[in-house]
Amino acid sequence: MTAQTANPDKPAPVVDQAALARIGEKVRARLAADPAAYKVPTERAEIYAFGNFLSPAECDRFIAMVDEVAKPSSLFETTYEQGFRTSYSGDVDRADPFVRMIERRIDDLLGMEPDHGETVQGQRYLPGQEFRAHCDWFWTRAKYWPQEAKRGGQRSWTAMAYLNDVEEGGSTDFTRLGIAIQPQRGALLVWNNMLPDGAPNWDTMHAAIPVAKGVKYVITKWYRSRRWG
Numbered sequence: 001m002t003a004q005t006a007n008p009d010k011p012a013p014v015v016d017q018a019a020l021a022r023i024g025e026k027v028r029a030r031l032a033a034d035p036a037a038y039k040v041p042t043e044r045a046e047i048y049a050f051g052n053f054l055s056p057a058e059c060d061r062f063i064a065m066v067d068e069v070a071k072p073s074s075l076f077e078t079t080y081e082q083g084f085r086t087s088y089s090g091d092v093d094r095a096d097p098f099v100r101m102i103e104r105r106i107d108d109l110l111g112m113e114p115d116h117g118e119t120v121q122g123q124r125y126l127p128g129q130e131f132r133a134h135c136d137w138f139w140t141r142a143k144y145w146p147q148e149a150k151r152g153g154q155r156s157w158t159a160m161a162y163l164n165d166v167e168e169g170g171s172t173d174f175t176r177l178g179i180a181i182q183p184q185r186g187a188l189l190v191w192n193n194m195l196p197d198g199a200p201n202w203d204t205m206h207a208a209i210p211v212a213k214g215v216k217y218v219i220t221k222w223y224r225s226r227r228w229g
């Protein structure tokens with residue numbers, strides 16, 4: 001599941017701000033020191049890409065796992081039928097040693113506390129399927145929020161890996177920034193859902209554009225301000 005129904009006309013309380021600012025600072029310093037990190041050129045959000053983060057064999061292994069767990073995607077406040085998120089998705093098995101290895105690699109890349117990370121979610125889009133514009137951070141006026149507050153709090157960073165090249169369509173578009181990222185097999189995209197001061201960043205709004213031809217597979221891992229679960 002993911003958050004999507006924030007309402008810009010209804011300001012919501014900012015939560016966990018100091019912790020989120022601290023996490024941002026720590027990750028920023030780590031990525032700045034990493035020569036493999038490519039900073040996507042914008043001043044309005046912290047978005048980085050890593051080419052070949054996963055090997056082709058690792059991508060294939062995840063693709064098989066996604067096929068096993070993928071069901072019509074759910075959202076916190078809308079259902080599959082409403083057409084907002086028409087991909088299929090599911091959590092992969094966190095106890096699987098392969099999954100644990102990749103999670104550790106992502107934790108390490110960002111310098112994140114492993115217990116702040118949600119279980120990796122796999123997602124598959126067939127032609128015509130999409131995930132409309134949304135922010136990954138939680139809207140604290142939403143019905144789901146009290147429960148999320150108790151199990152880890154606000155989301156800090158998102159890490160998302162593309163498992164295959166998509167024939168046509170299927171880009172990740174940061175809709176307020178005018179930036180489109182084309183899926184590239186093995187590449188990892190990471191971004192801070194918060195501003196440097198720890199408040200939610202509306203400019204991280206993004207959409208998975210419908211796949212036109214072929215299929216698209218991704219895995220996503222979200223981090224929280226506190227221990228998840």
Ligand SMILES: O=C(O)CCC(=O)C(=O)O
Binds near residue numbers: 002131136172208
């Ligand atoms: O598939 C994509 O390109 C984006 C997926 C996404 O935004 C999400 O899972 O939160």
Ligand SMILES: [Fe+2]
Binds near residue numbers: 002134135136206
């Ligand atoms: Fe998202």
